Amino acid sequence: MGVGLSHLSRVPARLALGFRMDLAFVLRSPALTIYYLAIDALLIPAVGGATFLLAERLAGIGPWSDWQVLFLLGYATTVEGILSAAFTYNVSHISRRIGRGQFDHLLVQPQPLWLTLVTEGFAPISGGAALVTGISIMAWAWTGLGLPLTIPWIAAFTVNLVSSVCVVLSTMFLWSVVAFWAPVAGEEISMNVHDALGSLGTFPLDGIGGAIGVGLVTVFPAGLVAWMPVRALVGVTTDPWGCLLTPAAAALIFTIAVPTFACGLRRYRQTGSSRYSTFGHRR
Numbered sequence: 001m002g003v004g005l006s007h008l009s010r011v012p013a014r015l016a017l018g019f020r021m022d023l024a025f026v027l028r029s030p031a032l033t034i035y036y037l038a039i040d041a042l043l044i045p046a047v048g049g050a051t052f053l054l055a056e057r058l059a060g061i062g063p064w065s066d067w068q069v070l071f072l073l074g075y076a077t078t079v080e081g082i083l084s085a086a087f088t089y090n091v092s093h094i095s096r097r098i099g100r101g102q103f104d105h106l107l108v109q110p111q112p113l114w115l116t117l118v119t120e121g122f123a124p125i126s127g128g129a130a131l132v133t134g135i136s137i138m139a140w141a142w143t144g145l146g147l148p149l150t151i152p153w154i155a156a157f158t159v160n161l162v163s164s165v166c167v168v169l170s171t172m173f174l175w176s177v178v179a180f181w182a183p184v185a186g187e188e189i190s191m192n193v194h195d196a197l198g199s200l201g202t203f204p205l206d207g208i209g210g211a212i213g214v215g216l217v218t219v220f221p222a223g224l225v226a227w228m229p230v231r232a233l234v235g236v237t238t239d240p241w242g243c244l245l246t247p248a249a250a251a252l253i254f255t256i257a258v259p260t261f262a263c264g265l266r267r268y269r270q271t272g273s274s275r276y277s278t279f280g281h282r283r
Contacts, residue, residue, distance in 0.1 A: 010111070011115070011118065014115065014118075015122050018122035021123075022122070022124065023125060025123075025126060026125050033126055036126070038129070040084065040127075040133075041133045062206045063206055064206070064236055065145075067141050068141075070137060070140065070144070071137075071141035071142065071233075072202065072227065072230045073141075074137030074138035074139075075226045076201045076202045077133055077137060077202075078161065079134070079161065079164045079168065079225060079226065081128065081132070081135075083165060083168060084130050085123060085130075086121060086122055087121040092168070092169060093191065094173055094176045095175070095178070098176055098179035098187070098273070099179040099187030099273075099275075100187070100277040100278075101183070101272070102276070106120075145234060147233075156232075157233055160229035160233065160247065163229070163246045163249075163250035163251075164224065166254055167246065167253055168197060170250065171221060171257070172193065173257045174256065174260055176190045180264035180265070180268050184275070196222065197221075201226045201227065205222075206231075206236075217249070221253065224249050228249075
């Protein structure tokens with residue numbers, strides 16, 4: 001089943017349903033939800049907090065000022081927040097569903113697989129703490145930097161933010177293909193990739209050259225998550241093409257990830273999974 005207008009028209013209704021379900025989940029146990037939201041709001045930006053404290057102590061890192069590093073931290077946190085709010089319930093961590101034999105739950109639904117993946121993980125309330133935190137940090141850094149709030153800058157920021165999310169999702173789906181052949185190993189590898197993308201994505205990578213530098217924006221694209229787009233948005237680089245590099249890379253990784261994942265999916269349809277676990281399954 002392809003991408004048709006009838007399927008696209010169902011996206012808003014599916015997202016609205018996800019919001020209502022998430023609201024019901026929050027109202028069922030408000031105290032517990034607030035507890036988890038507070039933890040997310042503190043822990044996710046804490047991953048890159050050491051980078052900002054180092055920049056504050058040294059009045060910057062390389063060509064980056066402390067305010068620019070703060071914006072980098074807020075941007076990376078916002079990317080993680082979007083993933084938490086829009087692709088939760090192991091949609092962004094799809095290797096868990098594959099590795100635990102739960103992908104059948106998606107395949108038996110009477111709708112295209114892409115529609116399920118786009119809408120099933122929408123939980124903006126219970127998963128939105130990091131998003132609020134990231135936006136708040138960026139707003140604080142924006143005032144300190146005095147960036148111009150122009151239409152071209154807003155457009156460049158929006159396109160790059162969406163592209164950064166696409167980079168993480170595409171990379172996660174690409175590495176998750178391993179789980180079609182090795183369920184347990186693939187699940188663990190993909191999780192380690194996600195953790196590495198989060199930790200390396202909050203650090204300015206200027207000065208890292210050679211094979212490592214190239215690898216961090218190609219094979220393992222941690223530099224595309226926040227470093228490359230932010231250095232163009234906040235003026236660390238004056239390259240006129242800087243704001244287009246991450247969108248172009250996101251399109252390339254997505255183009256590679258889709259057929260690669262489809263190849264693994266064809267195997268899954270033929271052989272199924274060698275294990276099944278209910279752990280983490282949304283009932």
